[in-house]
Amino acid sequence: MKKKRKKKMIPRKMDADMLVFIEKDILRMKERGMFSSAENLRTAFNHFKIFAKSGFFPLGKLNTVVVKDFERYLKAERLMASTISLYMRVLHASYNRAVEAQLVTNSEPFAEVRRGNVCYRQYALTQAEMNRLLEAEVSQGGWEELARDVMELSYEFCGMPPVDIIFLKWSQIDFDAGMLCYSRHKTRTKGTVAISKKAKNILLKYRKKDHEKEDLGYVFSFIKSADGEEAYAQYKSALRQINRNLNQLGKRFGLRYHLSTYVIRRNWATVARNVYGAQPHIISLALCHTSERTTSIYISRIDDGKLFDLQKEMWKEPKKTPPILNRRAERFRQILITINDNKEY
Numbered sequence: 001m002k003k004k005r006k007k008k009m010i011p012r013k014m015d016a017d018m019l020v021f022i023e024k025d026i027l028r029m030k031e032r033g034m035f036s037s038a039e040n041l042r043t044a045f046n047h048f049k050i051f052a053k054s055g056f057f058p059l060g061k062l063n064t065v066v067v068k069d070f071e072r073y074l075k076a077e078r079l080m081a082s083t084i085s086l087y088m089r090v091l092h093a094s095y096n097r098a099v100e101a102q103l104v105t106n107s108e109p110f111a112e113v114r115r116g117n118v119c120y121r122q123y124a125l126t127q128a129e130m131n132r133l134l135e136a137e138v139s140q141g142g143w144e145e146l147a148r149d150v151m152e153l154s155y156e157f158c159g160m161p162p163v164d165i166i167f168l169k170w171s172q173i174d175f176d177a178g179m180l181c182y183s184r185h186k187t188r189t190k191g192t193v194a195i196s197k198k199a200k201n202i203l204l205k206y207r208k209k210d211h212e213k214e215d216l217g218y219v220f221s222f223i224k225s226a227d228g229e230e231a232y233a234q235y236k237s238a239l240r241q242i243n244r245n246l247n248q249l250g251k252r253f254g255l256r257y258h259l260s261t262y263v264i265r266r267n268w269a270t271v272a273r274n275v276y277g278a279q280p281h282i283i284s285l286a287l288c289h290t291s292e293r294t295t296s297i298y299i300s301r302i303d304d305g306k307l308f309d310l311q312k313e314m315w316k317e318p319k320k321t322p323p324i325l326n327r328r329a330e331r332f333r334q335i336l337i338t339i340n341d342n343k344e345y
């Protein structure tokens with residue numbers, strides 16, 4: 001009697017563990033130097049693990065019902081809508097990579113949740129507020145001076161992202177040509193901007209202080225490690241300090257909103273669009289946006305202030321017409337009546 005051969009068990013696609021895949025995905029992103037994206041995915045992943053209450057979650061089990069339940073869980077945790085949208089975006093991107101790796105058949109589990117940018121009311125500094133900040137007395141050699149210098153460089157360099165300023169190197173600066181050529185961290189593309197007199201004075205100030213002792217060649221001494229992950233942690237720490245000091249500076253002058261490097265970037269976009277009439281694709285290039293759609297969302301909110309001003313003006317009590325104008329209007333009305341009465345039909 002022939003023995004029956006045991007069938008070899010082949011794991012089904014849907015049995016692949018989502019949690020294991022995302023852990024590997026985070027490691028791959030770090031190896032490629034995508035530390036910010038890896039950090040966002042890690043945070044979203046940690047929330048999902050708490051939600052799932054399990055050490056194993058099959059990719060095939062992820063469907064629209066589970067994702068909607070996860071969204072409700074995040075809302076119950078009082079997370080902001082923009083944060084929830086970000087978590088859904090990064091998890092969706094990781095899921096798509098699992099589909100590409102043929103670990104699961106795409107069932108569009110994220111189709112019913114919001115993954116786009118969430119728009120809030122945007123603020124931009126007035127020219128008077130900007131001038132007051134730039135002319136304010138700050139403690140020399142401290143974080144407050146550093147924060148204001150980074151703010152001014154961001155504005156002078158067409159809304160340059162703070163990450164590119166923090167990682168800025170002397171080798172990227174050509175004072176003779178008056179140009180700054182750098183590699184954008186976000187888009188991995190080359191960028192070139194002109195160096196204004198104000199920007200040159202700020203840069204030279206730090207060259208005198210740190211150029212001789214800086215081994216890594218950075219303009220600022222924020223980054224002290226050549227290791228990518230350590231350098232990213234130092235960048236995040238520096239950005240927190242810069243934004244904290246900018247906010248304190250803004251409070252000193254009575255600003256009604258949180259002042260940060262993000263506000264400065266938006267402020268440059270405001271002036272570029274509303275004062276100089278710059279086209280969206282130019283602003284998109286300067287702000288390192290990956291698409292003009294992002295820029296259109298970004299700058300379309302800037303004009304809200306004008307709408308709000310118009311509303312406030314219209315809410316006011318109507319101004320009384322001066323007596324002389326009332327008499328002229330009445331006289332003009334009488335003339336029109338006379339003309340109409342004398343018309344021949």
